[in-house]
Amino acid sequence: MQTLKSNDESNYEAERRIQRLSLHLNPIPIPHLTWNHHHHPLQMENCSRGGKKLIVDANSLTDYMRGKYRDIQEKVFDYFNANPQLQTPLEISKDNHRELCMNQLLGLVRGAGIRPLHYVVNDPAKYFAILEAVGSVDMSLGIKMGVQYSLWGGSVINLGTQKHKDKYYDGIDNLDFPGCFAMTELHHG
Numbered sequence: 001m002q003t004l005k006s007n008d009e010s011n012y013e014a015e016r017r018i019q020r021l022s023l024h025l026n027p028i029p030i031p032h033l034t035w036n037h038h039h040h041p042l043q044m045e046n047c048s049r050g051g052k053k054l055i056v057d058a059n060s061l062t063d064y065m066r067g068k069y070r071d072i073q074e075k076v077f078d079y080f081n082a083n084p085q086l087q088t089p090l091e092i093s094k095d096n097h098r099e100l101c102m103n104q105l106l107g108l109v110r111g112a113g114i115r116p117l118h119y120v121v122n123d124p125a126k127y128f129a130i131l132e133a134v135g136s137v138d139m140s141l142g143i144k145m146g147v148q149y150s151l152w153g154g155s156v157i158n159l160g161t162q163k164h165k166d167k168y169y170d171g172i173d174n175l176d177f178p179g180c181f182a183m184t185e186l187h188h189g
Contacts, residue, residue, distance in 0.1 A: 069129030072114070076133040079112040080104075088138045101144045102178070108134065108145075109175050116149040117173040121157060148172070152179025 066073060080086055086104050088097070108114050119127035127149070135142030153172045156164050171177035 067129065069126050072126060073129055073133035075112060075114065076108065076130060076137065079108065079114075080137050083107060083111070088140075097140060101138065101140050104138060104141045105144055105148065106175055109173075115173050116145060117153045117157075117169070120149050120153055147181045148175070148179050151181055152177075 063070065086100070086107050088100060088104075092100065109116070114130060116127055116130055119130065131142055131145060134145050149172070153169075156168045156172060160168070168177055172179065
């Protein structure tokens with residue numbers, strides 16, 4: 001049963017709400033900041049022009065950004081550059097894209113000889129470096145690889161008994177046993 005509020009209670013709630021809203025419009029000054037018309041924390045700053053040009057060694061920066069697994073990432077890029085039929089066109093239907101993703105993953109595993117499940121087990125950082133490179137080729141391929149090796153392969157590795165590992169490991173690794181992840185909506189997630 002809903003009780004009626006008195007006028008005093010309603011007024012108190014309204015005043016409290018107005019006070020909270022006013023704090024967004026007139027924030028409380030922070031003592032250690034200088035609040036004047038010359039310097040305001042949200043004041044727009046002009047970009048410096050004509051300053052000293054920053055010179056960057058692109059190779060060193062690339063080495064740093066790629067990390068210690070640059071070689072395996074380059075192998076992924078080289079494979080897809082050498083196989084233009086596996087590159088994702090701009091206009092592709094959903095069904096054709098699904099088929100292409102499977103062919104891309106098959107090519108990566110069987111053509112380029114990259115075995116992601118091995119790295120999931122033995123060198124997860126290298127697996128994620130491969131996943132990063134694959135995602136830059138086609139994000140859907142990165143998702144497909146994650147489903148195959150992280151979800152399906154990871155479930156067998158982490159939750160399966162030795163019997164399951166013996167039965168499924170090689171088939172998951174070489175894509176004889178492709179995995180899936182059920183979703184009820186298209187184009188979400």
